[in-house]
Amino acid sequence: xxxxxxxxxxxxxxxxxxxxxxxxxxxxxxxxxxxxxxxxxxxxxxxxxxxxxxxxxxxxxxxxxxxxxxxxxxxxxxxxxxxxxxxxxxxxxxxxxxxxxxxxxxxxxxxxxxxxxxxxxxxxxxxxxxxxxxxxxxxxxxxxxxxxxxxxxxxxxxxxxxxxxxxxxxxxxxxxxxxxxxxxxxxxxxxxxxxxxxxxxxxxxxxxxxxxxxxxxxxxxxxxxxxxxxxxxxxxxxxxxxxxxxxxxxxxxxxxxxxxxxxxxxxxxxxxxxxxxxxxxxxxxxxxxxxxxxxxxxxxxx
Ligand code: PPE
Numbered sequence: 001x002x003x004x005x006x007x008x009x010x011x012x013x014x015x016x017x018x019x020x021x022x023x024x025x026x027x028x029x030x031x032x033x034x035x036x037x038x039x040x041x042x043x044x045x046x047x048x049x050x051x052x053x054x055x056x057x058x059x060x061x062x063x064x065x066x067x068x069x070x071x072x073x074x075x076x077x078x079x080x081x082x083x084x085x086x087x088x089x090x091x092x093x094x095x096x097x098x099x100x101x102x103x104x105x106x107x108x109x110x111x112x113x114x115x116x117x118x119x120x121x122x123x124x125x126x127x128x129x130x131x132x133x134x135x136x137x138x139x140x141x142x143x144x145x146x147x148x149x150x151x152x153x154x155x156x157x158x159x160x161x162x163x164x165x166x167x168x169x170x171x172x173x174x175x176x177x178x179x180x181x182x183x184x185x186x187x188x189x190x191x192x193x194x195x196x197x198x199x200x201x202x203x204x205x206x207x208x209x210x211x212x213x214x215x216x217x218x219x220x221x222x223x224x225x226x227x228x229x230x231x232x233x234x235x236x237x238x239x240x241x242x243x244x245x246x247x248x249x250x251x252x253x254x255x256x257x258x259x260x261x262x263x264x265x266x267x268x269x270x271x272x273x274x275x276x277x278x279x280x281x282x283x284x285x286x287x288x289x290x291x292x293x294x295x296x297x298x299x300x301x302x
Contacts, residue, residue, distance in 0.1 A: 003124055006090040010082045010121040013074075015089055021120060028115040029102030033160020036064035038099040039255045042087050042123075043301065045290035049093055049264035050299035052288045054083060056218050057255075061099055064156040070117055072101055079121075080300070086121050087302045096126035096256060102159065129194070129256040130178055136263030136273055137178035137252070139192070141241055142168040146182040146190035146213040154213045179252070179266065181244065184212045189239040195252035195260070196220040199243060200276050205234045212238060219253040222298075226283040229294070232276065249274035251281075259284045 005027050029035040038209050040057045044048045058076050065072050075083070083097060100122075103115035131137050147154050147175035152161045172193075181197065184190045191197055191214035198207045198220075205227055210216050217263035224234045244250060250262040260282045261273035273281075286292035290299055 001126075001129075004126070006095075006122075006124050007085060008089045008091070010086045012067070012118055012120070013082075015086065015171075020271050021122070023104035023118070026108065027118075028107060028112055029104065029118075029159065032103075032110060033158070033163070034068070034070075034112055034115070035100060035102030035159035035246040036068060036070065037101070037157055037159060038097075038228040040097040040099070041126075041255050041258075041288070042092060042095050042097060043288045043290075044093045045299065045301075046288065047178070047301055049087060049095075049302040050253075050290060051083060051087065051097065051302065053222065053298050054080060054098045054220070054300040057099070060157060060216070060218065061101070064158060065101055067156040068264075070101060070103070072119065073117055073275055074119055079119075083121055084300065086123055089286075091125050092123060092125060094125065096125045097121060097123045100159075118217060118272045126256065129163055129254075129258075130179055130205075130252070130260050132178075132263075133258070133260045134273075136261035136270075138176075138217060138267075139179050139181045139244075139265045140172050141244075142171060142180040142182045142264055144168045144171065144182060144194075147213065147290050149213055151299065155210055155216055157194075157215060170191040171217075183241060187240070188212045189241065189244060190214050191217075192252055192254075195254035195257045197239075198223060198251050198253065198260050198280075199239060200248040200249035200274065201243070201247065203233065203276075205232055205274075205276070206238055206239055206243070207234065209236045217254060219255055219258070222284065222287065223253050223259065223280055226280060226287065230283060232277055244268075249277050249278045258288075 172180035
C-alpha cells in the first residue's frame with residue numbers, strides 16, 4: 001500500500017522531517033529482524049483526534065521488548081507523550097501510528113550484544129486496510145503454517161516473524177483472495193496475516209487462543225468486551241478449518257483492519273455481513289469515536 005507521507009517522524013527523542021528519518025544499511029534489525037513494533041489508530045472525535053487504547057499498545061510494546069531481551073531507552077510515559085506530540089505536529093484528524101524499536105548500527109553477526117536500541121514513531125493517514133470492508137473479504141487458507149510458539153515468541157509483536165505473514169499475504173493475493181488465514185502447526189486456526197479471527201456459531205462468538213500462535217490482539221480484546229456488553233457470549237477456543245466453513249458469521253479484527261466481515265473462506269460462502277457482525281462493528285465505531293461514553297477511558301486525546 002502506498003504511504004501517505006506526513007511532515008514529521010519522531011526518532012530517538014526528537015521530531016525530524018519525514019525524509020530525514022533514516023537508518024544505516026548495516027543496522028542489525030534490517031539483517032536479522034531484531035525489532036518490536038506497534039500499530040495504533042487515532043480517530044476523529046467531537047473533542048479532536050484521540051488515540052484508541054494507546055496504553056494497552058505501549059504495554060504490549062514493552063512486553064514484546066522484554067520477550068526479546070531488548071532494553072528500551074524510553075519509559076512508557078515518555079512514549080505516550082511522544083506519540084501525542086507527533087500526531088499533533090502532523091496535524092492529523094485521524095491516522096495510524098507505528099512505534100518501532102529496532103537494533104541499530106554497531107555490531108554485526110547474529111549475536112545482538114552491544115547493538116544500540118533505536119526507537120521511532122511514524123504516523124500517516126490510512127484508510128480501509130482490507131479490500132471491500134463493507135461487503136466482506138474473501139479468505140484462503142494459507143499453505144504456510146503460522147509461526148509456532150516453540151519457534152519464536154508469537155505473543156511478541158516482533159518484526160522478523162512477520163516474514164510468515166508476508167509470505168501468506170502474497171500467496172493469497174496471487175491466488176485472487178483478499179487475505180490469508182493461517183493454521184497452527186497442529187492444524188488449528190491461528191489468525192490472518194494481520195488480524196485476529198472471530199467466528200459466530202449459533203449465538204456464541206469464538207476466537208482462537210494465543211496458544212494457537214495468534215497475537216494477543218488489542219482489537220480482539222476490545223471486541224470481547226463490546227460483545228459482553230451487548231450480551232453476546234465469547235469463547236476462547238481452538239477452531240478447526242471446517243469450523244470456518246460452517247460458520248454462521250465470521251469477521252476479522254485488528255488495529256489496521258478494524259472490524260472487517262468475511263464473505264467466504266476457500267470459496268465456501270459465509271454470506272453477506274450478518275447481524276451480529278453489524279452490531280459489533282457499530283459498537284466498535286461508537287467506542288473509537290468517543291460516541292459511546294462507556295468507553296471513553298480507552299481514548300487518549302491529542
Ligand atoms: N494478528 C496479527 C498477525 C497482526 O499483525 C495484528 C495487527 C493483529 C493480529 C491484531 O492485533 P491488534 O492490532 O492489537 O488488534 N496487525 C497490525 C499491523 C498490520 C500491518 O500490515 O502492518 C495492525 O493492525 O496494526
